[in-house]
Amino acid sequence: MKKYLLAWLAAPLLLVSPLTQADAEYVTVKMEIDVNRSAEQVWARVGDYCAISDWLGIDCTISEGDGGIGTVRVLAGGRITEVMVAQTPLSYGYAQPAVQGEFYNLYHGFMEARPTGANSSKLLYTLILDVSNLADQAAKDTDIARRRATFERALGNMKAMAEE
DSSP: OHHHHHHHHHHHHHHHHHHHSSSEEEEEEEEEEEESSSSHHHHHHSSSTTHHHHOOOEEEEEEESSSTTTTTEEEETTEEEEEEEEEEEEEEEEOOOOOOTTTTOOEEEEEEEEEEETTEEEEEEEEEOTTTSSSSHHHOOOHHHHHHHHHHHHHHHHHHHHHO
């Protein structure tokens, strides 16, 4: 009898819970920079999965894998984990896995060196994430601006490194 009473009391919670969650609000942040080197030269300089430590100034350790799809990098002293989910000769994509007890924003990043000529290319960096957990549009705009500034600075650093 106790089981049925508990189930009867819990049933309304199951119906209400999904209704109180915000709908996902995915944003895409696209950034790019022109580089006066071939895409192959650029990628050789900045495309290693842990080269992020050079162009973003953040510590990076490979905890699993060989640098290909499925490789796991750990950043910022273990605060951030990223899994490589896509790779071509001149690009890679990664995802941050869900962390128990925290909002999952489905964060994905993609970096590519794209040829534009024999001795020129463009670096593209794209972020995709869910900002529905943020309080209001001002908070969302601030978060996106912070991410854009961080990765535009990183693109500038990559350009400088590749053109040395």
